[in-house]
Amino acid sequence: MTELNKGQMVTDEQLTAFIDGELNAADRNRIEGLIASDERVAERFDFLSRGTLPFTDAFQPMLAEAPAARLDAMLAAIPSTQESNVRDARIGRRGFLTAMAASFVAAIAVDRAVIGIGHRLSKPDEDAEWRAVVAEYLSLYTADTLSAPAGDHAQQVAQLNEVGAKLDLPLAPEAVAMPDVEFKRAQILNYDSKPLAQIAYLDPESGPMALCIVQSTKGVAAPDMENRKGMNVVYWSSATHAFMLIGHAPIDRMQQLAADVRAHLIA
Known part of the structure; x- marks a missing residue:
């Protein structure tokens, strides 16, 4: 996380970190002051705050339809050099969205692979x-x-x-x-x-x-x-x-x- 410096314009990343509760007390106090005193920062804060929605609930129906068993089996077979980092990482709102997008891409790849294998294995009768x-x-x-x-x-x-x-x-x-x-x-x-x-x-x-x-x-x-x-x-x-x-x-x-x-x- 980038440290906040006095006089520096607050970024969307810093505002998102503020919303997610990932800043220290000093940085939180500074951003709270900017939100109160700077109209542009306040508008940006309001916009980003709308993103704090129940993403898990919203996407649960689609996730339930994903080929979870096949996807889990495929992912389990892939060696990961960052396994320990992934295990220790904190997954907040941004992490959930990233993981969800990756899982859908992987699910599509699995479906296409299964279809391709089926076509290759099937012989004309x-x-x-x-x-x-x-x-x-x-x-x-x-x-x-x-x-x-x-x-x-x-x-x-x-x-x-x-x-x-x-x-x-x-x-x-x-x-x-x-x-x-x-x-x-x-x-x-x-x-x-x-x-x-x-x-x-x-x-x-x-x-x-x-x-x-x-x-x-x-x-x-x-x-x-x-x-x-x-x-x-x-x-x-x-x-x-x-x-x-x-x-x-x-x-x-x-x-x-x-x-x-x-x-x-x-x-």
């Missing part, structure tokens, strides 16, 4: 990508989309034979039939220059539903579940193909329907 495309497409379907008659058994056989030939997978109406769900059509779509089979159904309770199939070399995978575009998905794969059943029905019903279809396709 081709299986997930095709399911996302199917979900995007099927989310546009309504009951009216599938209102056309499904055709007789012979027409269903013809459609499924054509679709199955594109995928090198035998398909029959009995293999893809689901209880209480109406078969509507089977068609081939194009995904990433590869055939994608869509077998569309209309569930009277929940609306459009689809069994979709692509050729895959990922290997056998047991059924799993996810939610896309507000629809429930059950997906699995065989040694040669990947399957997904998607619709708005409850997940337990979707699981049962998928299990029935899977058993028929394996048989």
Whole structure:
């Protein structure tokens, strides 16, 4: 702290120290006299005094939202050559503001680092990508989309034979039939220059539903579940193909329907 000399104009730093109670008795007496006798000093004192607000309370909501655990872990790992000085330092109003600003800067750095690491560690999942495309497409379907008659058994056989030939997978109406769900059509779509089979159904309770199939070399995978575009998905794969059943029905019903279809396709 700079000592006060007679005749020297008081600085903002000295006034702040006066407000924070960091001056000795002689310097305090001199500044009190200047405040009483010098209008400029009095105005500056009034301005700086407005800064003596409850900063901790004011910024507590923002501090509570900061990633404290991650920030603490990061700071704990940084060696400090001034640890003893920091431990002994008195943190007043100015110290709190400085520490708060530094903590927010550090928190932003931590968040960006975590995001960057997440991007580097995540690898594209081709299986997930095709399911996302199917979900995007099927989310546009309504009951009216599938209102056309499904055709007789012979027409269903013809459609499924054509679709199955594109995928090198035998398909029959009995293999893809689901209880209480109406078969509507089977068609081939194009995904990433590869055939994608869509077998569309209309569930009277929940609306459009689809069994979709692509050729895959990922290997056998047991059924799993996810939610896309507000629809429930059950997906699995065989040694040669990947399957997904998607619709708005409850997940337990979707699981049962998928299990029935899977058993028929394996048989």
